[in-house]
Amino acid sequence: MNLFEDLSEYSLNILPHDGTVNYYGKVFTKEKSDFFCDYLLNQIPWENDEAVIFGKLILTKRKVAWFGEKAFEYTYSKRTKYAKFWTPELLELKEKCEEISGETYNSCLLNLYHDGSEGMAYHSDGEKDLKKHGAIASLTFGAERKFLFKHKTTKEKVEIFLENGSLLIMKGLTQENWLHRLPPTTKVKTPRINLTFRTIEE
Numbered sequence: 001m002n003l004f005e006d007l008s009e010y011s012l013n014i015l016p017h018d019g020t021v022n023y024y025g026k027v028f029t030k031e032k033s034d035f036f037c038d039y040l041l042n043q044i045p046w047e048n049d050e051a052v053i054f055g056k057l058i059l060t061k062r063k064v065a066w067f068g069e070k071a072f073e074y075t076y077s078k079r080t081k082y083a084k085f086w087t088p089e090l091l092e093l094k095e096k097c098e099e100i101s102g103e104t105y106n107s108c109l110l111n112l113y114h115d116g117s118e119g120m121a122y123h124s125d126g127e128k129d130l131k132k133h134g135a136i137a138s139l140t141f142g143a144e145r146k147f148l149f150k151h152k153t154t155k156e157k158v159e160i161f162l163e164n165g166s167l168l169i170m171k172g173l174t175q176e177n178w179l180h181r182l183p184p185t186t187k188v189k190t191p192r193i194n195l196t197f198r199t200i201e202e
């Protein structure tokens, strides 16, 4: 067997300690990435996200969608949403993530950032329904954006640019020890779509 046969699926940990984040770079051709970007922009039933800030219900500019292998419940801002069933295209994307990461996923949160003015604040994905220490696979289509990790206690930062058609896997102790954020930027004028495949445990 050629020792380097699987080099395309090989990736170093970009975190220095307390977690594992593998960046695989572009895992789809330009043509496939453009196809998925167009499909996701036009065929996903995007909805404005809701947040309660100082007791007021705010609709975020960023849009979201929620898919899975069954109608998982997802409650936030005291509203309950139900996952829609996979489309064939989302299943294809899920299988690609599973093949490369060697993990399985049963749901996906999609985010649409219309341009660089939209981003996501520091948080970690440690919701109680998510499998503990389970892997999260993050696919990016469209505009390339900077993504940041910040250690919860040492405050160390790690930054990476997420390219069109790229895959990032967060696993192990990452959510326990690190926050992540998508900073807004005036440089980006075009949309970016992010899909995070996750494992829900009921």
Ligand SMILES: O=C(O)CCC(=O)C(=O)O
Pocket (backbone or CB within 6 Å): 109, 111, 120, 125, 138, 147, 180, 182, 194, 196
């Ligand atoms: O847009 C991204 O790259 C990250 C999205 C994210 O962190 C999330 O949905 O939890």
Ligand SMILES: [Fe+2]
Pocket (backbone or CB within 6 Å): 123, 124, 125, 180
């Ligand atoms: Fe996240």
